[in-house]
Amino acid sequence: MASALAGCTSVSYYAQSIQGHVEIMAARRNVGGLIRDPSMPKALRAKLTSAASIRRFATDELALPNNSSYRSYVDIGRDDVTYAVFAAPQFSLAPVTWCFPVFGCVPYRGYFSRKAAIENAAELQGKGLDVYISGVTAYSTLGWFSDPLLSTMLRQDDTYIASLIFHELAHQKIYVNNDSAFNEAFAVSVETSGVRKWLRATGNRAGLRRYETNRKRSADFLGLIAKTRDELRRVYGSPRPPEKMAAAKAAAIDRLRVRYRQMRDENWAGYRGYDAWFAAPINNAKLAATAVYGEQVPAFLRLFDLCGGDYPRFYAAVRRIGALPAPSRAQALKAATCDSLPQARQIASQAGP
Numbered sequence: 001m002a003s004a005l006a007g008c009t010s011v012s013y014y015a016q017s018i019q020g021h022v023e024i025m026a027a028r029r030n031v032g033g034l035i036r037d038p039s040m041p042k043a044l045r046a047k048l049t050s051a052a053s054i055r056r057f058a059t060d061e062l063a064l065p066n067n068s069s070y071r072s073y074v075d076i077g078r079d080d081v082t083y084a085v086f087a088a089p090q091f092s093l094a095p096v097t098w099c100f101p102v103f104g105c106v107p108y109r110g111y112f113s114r115k116a117a118i119e120n121a122a123e124l125q126g127k128g129l130d131v132y133i134s135g136v137t138a139y140s141t142l143g144w145f146s147d148p149l150l151s152t153m154l155r156q157d158d159t160y161i162a163s164l165i166f167h168e169l170a171h172q173k174i175y176v177n178n179d180s181a182f183n184e185a186f187a188v189s190v191e192t193s194g195v196r197k198w199l200r201a202t203g204n205r206a207g208l209r210r211y212e213t214n215r216k217r218s219a220d221f222l223g224l225i226a227k228t229r230d231e232l233r234r235v236y237g238s239p240r241p242p243e244k245m246a247a248a249k250a251a252a253i254d255r256l257r258v259r260y261r262q263m264r265d266e267n268w269a270g271y272r273g274y275d276a277w278f279a280a281p282i283n284n285a286k287l288a289a290t291a292v293y294g295e296q297v298p299a300f301l302r303l304f305d306l307c308g309g310d311y312p313r314f315y316a317a318v319r320r321i322g323a324l325p326a327p328s329r330a331q332a333l334k335a336a337t338c339d340s341l342p343q344a345r346q347i348a349s350q351a352g353p
Helices: 011-026 031-036 042-062 114-126 158-173 180-201 205-236 242-267 275-279 284-294 297-306 311-322 326-335 342-351
Strands: 072-074 082-088 098-100 104-106 109-111 130-136
Touching: 011 109, 031 042, 031 072, 042 158, 042 180, 082 114, 082 284, 109 114, 114 130, 130 284, 158 180, 158 205, 180 205, 180 284, 180 297, 180 326, 205 242, 205 284, 242 275, 297 311, 297 326, 311 326
Parallel strands: none
Antiparallel strands: 082 109, 082 130, 098 104
């Protein structure tokens, strides 16, 4: 199988991907059976019981796939299931992409071994690229396999579990090849609207307030990143020599850190949940990775509202936009109504194939 896939990347890369995934699939245990097992630790039983309820809610209330995904469990014995390696040129915010069968082209490579991810990052750095490694708590096979709940998914509260299940099932519902920004923003919009609906349905008002506060902080954070990306685009588009461009890049990142500390202390009452992100090195790859998950989310949530919170109508609208040519997709998303795309078609015709 690895040999057959080697046209896109190395055999060794596919070998580790296949081995890591097969090991997880082989370790799956049925959630219902684990809940009934009297030897199961009380805390884990409670988490699995909540996850089972959330999984039913995903199908019954969010119209997400009713399949065997997230009905089994695996304790993987580590903090992250995979490690994503992002890369971007020294003076560009456009991420390097890698192409794979089924999944299309994406702006990262995933590894089941942190050591292998670090080695790949070092190789990319040796080519003069900015690199960033991010730990991943869950991943989706887009419905090709019965994806299990992972121990990494259960390490926080039930709201976190719900957000991951809704997000990963959204990828199974709609996935557009070669457009990670579209796919991730769509999944985040389903996650966000779904968690809000689930918290209301369970009567968890305090949880909903906490969630909305966290969403506001996330939006503030993404706003900071967007401002710095705009500054860097102007820097990279200028005719400066490399040494002056590097200095301007460093200055823009320094300003980002200053703005973050000011926002944290003045607007967040000292909340420090993003301190580690800003304390670590910041480069084009890290900024690009962050943008993939956030830039188009407001447009998707706007479309969801236009669809009256009706998930089947929302999914149908998203599919219509996803079928448009890639250059016009983001613009069409901003202009779309729920049941028709007259403006989107005009944008598509102007953009060309």
